[in-house]
Amino acid sequence: MYTVEELQLDVTSHCNAKCPGCARNEGGGKTVSWLNLHHLDLTFWNNFLIDIKNKFQIKRIRFNGNYGDAIMHPDLIDVIKTFRTHYPKAVIQIPTNGSARSLDWWKELASVLDNSEYYSEVQFAIDGLEDTHSIWRQNTDFNKIIKNIKTFIEAGGMAQIVTTLFDHNQHQVDEIVNMAYSLGCTSIFLRPSYHDQTPVNTDKNFVIYAKKTREMMEKADWKYNKMYNKPLWFDNNSSLKANQKIHNQIVKNKSKCPWIRDSLIQMDCWGNVWPCCHIGNTNTRNQSFDVDNSILKINSLHKRSLDSIMSDSWFTKTLPESLDSKPWDICQQRCGVV
Numbered sequence: 001m002y003t004v005e006e007l008q009l010d011v012t013s014h015c016n017a018k019c020p021g022c023a024r025n026e027g028g029g030k031t032v033s034w035l036n037l038h039h040l041d042l043t044f045w046n047n048f049l050i051d052i053k054n055k056f057q058i059k060r061i062r063f064n065g066n067y068g069d070a071i072m073h074p075d076l077i078d079v080i081k082t083f084r085t086h087y088p089k090a091v092i093q094i095p096t097n098g099s100a101r102s103l104d105w106w107k108e109l110a111s112v113l114d115n116s117e118y119y120s121e122v123q124f125a126i127d128g129l130e131d132t133h134s135i136w137r138q139n140t141d142f143n144k145i146i147k148n149i150k151t152f153i154e155a156g157g158m159a160q161i162v163t164t165l166f167d168h169n170q171h172q173v174d175e176i177v178n179m180a181y182s183l184g185c186t187s188i189f190l191r192p193s194y195h196d197q198t199p200v201n202t203d204k205n206f207v208i209y210a211k212k213t214r215e216m217m218e219k220a221d222w223k224y225n226k227m228y229n230k231p232l233w234f235d236n237n238s239s240l241k242a243n244q245k246i247h248n249q250i251v252k253n254k255s256k257c258p259w260i261r262d263s264l265i266q267m268d269c270w271g272n273v274w275p276c277c278h279i280g281n282t283n284t285r286n287q288s289f290d291v292d293n294s295i296l297k298i299n300s301l302h303k304r305s306l307d308s309i310m311s312d313s314w315f316t317k318t319l320p321e322s323l324d325s326k327p328w329d330i331c332q333q334r335c336g337v338v
Ligand SMILES: C[S@@+](CC[C@H](N)C(=O)[O-])C[C@H]1O[C@@H](n2cnc3c(N)ncnc32)[C@H](O)[C@@H]1O
Pocket: 019, 021, 022, 023, 063, 064, 065, 066, 067, 068, 069, 070, 095, 096, 097, 125, 164, 191, 192, 193, 194, 195
C-alpha cells in the first residue's frame, strides 16, 4: 500500500474570478488562450478511485490547483460523494473564492462534508473588506461570499477564512479577524501574497503591491506573527479534531523536494499526474528549460494506472536523480533546492 498524505486535485479549469496573479488569466484580464476549459469527468473519477482504493491510502484530498475553482465544477457534490464512498476516512479541504452557487447548494455541501469523525473544511478566500476584497479577487462579490459562508456554517459546515494580505488591505487585518470570529468560522489563516508586485492589465491598468506587508508580517513584533502561515483557531474542539492523531502520523520521505518528503501528489482535471503544482503548471514548467519533459509521455491516467505512473522511471529515477545531482531551475526557484 502506497501512502499519499494529500492528493491535490485541480477538479476544473473553469473559474468565475479573475485574480491578477493567477495562471489562468493575463494579469486579471483575458483567460489565457491555450487553456483547455474542462471539468474532471465523473465516470472517469469513479473508475480511477475503484482502481486505486486498494493500492493507495489517501489521507487527505485538497481541491486546489493551478487553473480553476472547485465550486465551478457542475457536479462537485457528486465528485465528493464518490470520493467519500471509496475513502470514507479521508479529510477533505476546499479552498475557494466562494462567490458562486446558491444558498441551497452551500447547505448541501455542508451535509456532504460530514464532520462527525474527521475534520473537513471549506477555506474561503477573503482578501479584505467590502471596499478592498475585489481588488485582488476580481469578479467576486464580497457580500455574496459572506452570505454563502453564513449559510454553510449554519448548515453545520466548518469554514476557515484565508486572507492574503497586500499593501492595500493590511490595515484591515483586525476587522477581518473579528469578522471571521463573528461569522462562526473555526479559524483564520493569514498569509502574505506570493508576489511582491503584480501588474493588472484590465481596462484599469495598475499595480498591486505586497512587499511592505510581507516584510511587516515577517517581523517578530507583528501582532499576528505567531499565526504567520499557521491557522489562528477560534474553536478548540475543531482544532483538536483537525489535529487528532490520524493527521499527525505523517509519512516523511527523505528528499530535498518538499512534495516528495510529505507524500503529496497533484492531479489535474484532464487526468494528468504531477509531482507538484509547480511542474503541473505549464507556464512555470516551460520557463525552466532543464525540466525533463518526458513526463508528458507517461503521466496520463487515460493511458496508464496511477501505480504504473508512480513507478515509472520519471518518478523513481529522473526526478530524484536531478534533485541529488543538478536540481532543475524550477526546484531551485520554487523550493530553494540546492
Ligand atoms: C489557482 S488557486 C486555486 C484555488 C481557488 N481557486 C482559490 O483561489 O482559492 C491556487 C491557490 O493560490 C492561492 N492564491 C491566490 N492568490 C494568491 C496570492 N496572491 N498569494 C498567495 N496565494 C494565492 C489560492 O488561494 C489557492 O490556494
